Amino acid sequence: xxxxxxxxxxxxxxxxxxxxxxxxxxxxxxxxxxxxxxxxxxxxxxxxxxxxxxxxxxxxxxxxxxxxxxxxxxxxxxxxxxxxxxxxxxxxxxxxxxxxxxxxxxxxxxxxxxxxxxxxxxxxxxxxxxxxxxxxxxxxxxxxxxxxxxxxxxxxxxxxxxxxxxxxxxxxxxxxxxxxxxxxxxxxxxxxxxxxxxxxxxxxxxxxxxxxxxxxxxxxxxxxxxxxxxxxxxxxxxxxxxx
Numbered sequence: 001x002x003x004x005x006x007x008x009x010x011x012x013x014x015x016x017x018x019x020x021x022x023x024x025x026x027x028x029x030x031x032x033x034x035x036x037x038x039x040x041x042x043x044x045x046x047x048x049x050x051x052x053x054x055x056x057x058x059x060x061x062x063x064x065x066x067x068x069x070x071x072x073x074x075x076x077x078x079x080x081x082x083x084x085x086x087x088x089x090x091x092x093x094x095x096x097x098x099x100x101x102x103x104x105x106x107x108x109x110x111x112x113x114x115x116x117x118x119x120x121x122x123x124x125x126x127x128x129x130x131x132x133x134x135x136x137x138x139x140x141x142x143x144x145x146x147x148x149x150x151x152x153x154x155x156x157x158x159x160x161x162x163x164x165x166x167x168x169x170x171x172x173x174x175x176x177x178x179x180x181x182x183x184x185x186x187x188x189x190x191x192x193x194x195x196x197x198x199x200x201x202x203x204x205x206x207x208x209x210x211x212x213x214x215x216x217x218x219x220x221x222x223x224x225x226x227x228x229x230x231x232x233x234x235x236x237x238x239x240x241x242x243x
Contacts, residue, residue: 035072039064049123050116059111067104139172153227154220163215167208 033041043061046052052060085093105124109117147165150156156164189197209228213221 035068036065039068050112050119052116056111056116060108063104063107063111070100139176140169143168143172154216154223156220160215160220164212167211167215171208 039061042064043057046060047057050056108120112120143165147161147168150164151161154160212224216224
């Protein structure tokens with residue numbers, strides 16, 4: 001049993017690498033925004049996605065502000081109301097939400113031009129599909145999303161994208177194998193095992209870092225190390241917050 005567990009150490013380093021470059025902040029780590037800040041952030045995204053002009057930005061901001069205000073009021077009412085809603089009340093609420101959505105859609109259609117409105121409806125559908133999946137992504141989807149982020153952050157060329165993509169794919173495969181091995185072994189590591197794991201993680205992290213260094217140019221690697229350092233600091237702060 002112990003041999004099986006120790007065999008999994010070969011994969012631990014790549015898992016550490018995966019956690020550092022692919023793990024998203026938890027809910028507690030995310031920046032807590034005020035309603036006004038959320039409106040501004042959403043407006044900035046829509047402005048970029050739909051190429052809104054100044055007048056459209058003002059109109060959309062007003063619409064977002066009104067919707068946010070109503071949402072905050074609803075949250076307060078629901079929080080204060082300790083009574084469980086009846087089936088009739090749930091149905092009435094569902095119809096009300098549907099009517100509000102249709103009204104909001106009509107307002108957006110009046111603000112946007114034809115091309116912008118088409119993009120808007122696509123964004124709405126993507127958001128709905130994303131919520132429907134419960135934000136659960138397959139390893140391949142996570143790798144693709146991470147590759148896209150690195151492509152943007154590091155300005156990767158086509159050949160670099162291919163190499164980084166292969167590195168991420170290899171990491172996902174080894175992570176899957178590691179999880180299966182640990183699950184099948186059912187072994188809880190002792191102190192000696194933990195030290196061996198830590199050492200292996202450090203060695204494999206260096207190997208992964210070396211691989212990235214061989215793929216990236218000097219400026220890209222500098223940005224890469226800065227991203228790694230920033231993530232490491234955030235993880236430290238998160239762990240302190242849990243103590």
